[in-house]
């Protein structure tokens with residue numbers, strides 16, 4: 001079993017020619033071969049209807065030494081949706097690997113087997129870039145959510161690049177606590193930046209010389225819920241009649257709200273919850289939620305609006321130096337920029353500018369905490 005796994009493992013990720021021999025023409029690099037000295041993984045983890053989901057985008061630049069056509073293999077979570085593969089921006093057809101002459105259809109991880117997908121490349125240029133995107137729901141291990149990225153495909157691989165470096169950036173757009181990251185079973189120090197109103201974990205992982213990366217990345221965390229999120233028991237982002245009644249009971253009893261680390265509902269909070277309940281819209285408690293509400297609004301009101309939900313945005317704090325009591329977060333994605341400004345008070349309204357530097361598109365509006373949008 002081990003041997004057969006090693007043999008098929010030759011084909012993994014670097015996607016050397018499936019079911020055919022390689023001509024070993026010399027050391028250290030056999031020809032034909034593909035080298036992938038760097039990989040760039042971007043992930044966004046967010047709460048959606050009471051669930052925690054991830055969007056994952058991997059960009060893999062290859063140097064090609066004499067490979068004309070190849071089959072590439074790639075592990076994805078078993079429940080992955082929206083799987084897309086591009087070669088230099090052109091979308092490729094992919095399929096699930098089934099049992100047969102190829103490799104195992106499954107890739108074992110700390111949270112169960114991932115499914116292997118495959119695609120063909122033909123007339124591959126000397127340098128090219130593969131991009132893969134998928135979404136999935138994060139599994140729970142007890143109270144904790146687990147995010148796994150299959151960084152360790154190299155453990156099945158014979159490898160010839162001097163070293164491999166993975167640049168991993170995981171944005172967590174939700175309240176969280178007790179974050180830990182592991183490579184394989186070993187804890188790994190990720191840089192966590194919270195300056196732009198979300199937690200961004202950055203990891204640069206280099207392999208040993210002439211070795212591939214052999215361990216998967218595992219991030220474990222707990223959600224910490226704000227009171228409105230905890231009161232919103234069905235997770236639809238709105239406060240229903242029943243949820244409002246329950247909130248009133250907690251307020252009357254001065255009881256801690258379950259799921260919030262013991263927070264109690266103050267008079268101000270009850271007032272806010274009543275406002276959320278009254279308007280019946282999805283409430284907005286963070287700058288990234290204001291951003292998503294504005295995009296949803298533009299998609300609903302402008303025909304063929306050229307943005308989608310689930311974009312992975314780069315966030316930076318753009319508050320002018322010396323300005324107190326007001327924050328601006330700038331989200332960027334390609335030609336798009338979304339500035340979200342808000343006063344530093346509980347449950348602020350958010351002022352947004354959505355603009356596209358290429359088309360000149362610009363929209364300004366206000367997203368209020370109860371979810372109302374003012375153009």
Ligand SMILES: [Ca+2]
Nearest residue numbers: 232236238240
């Ligand atoms: Ca609800």
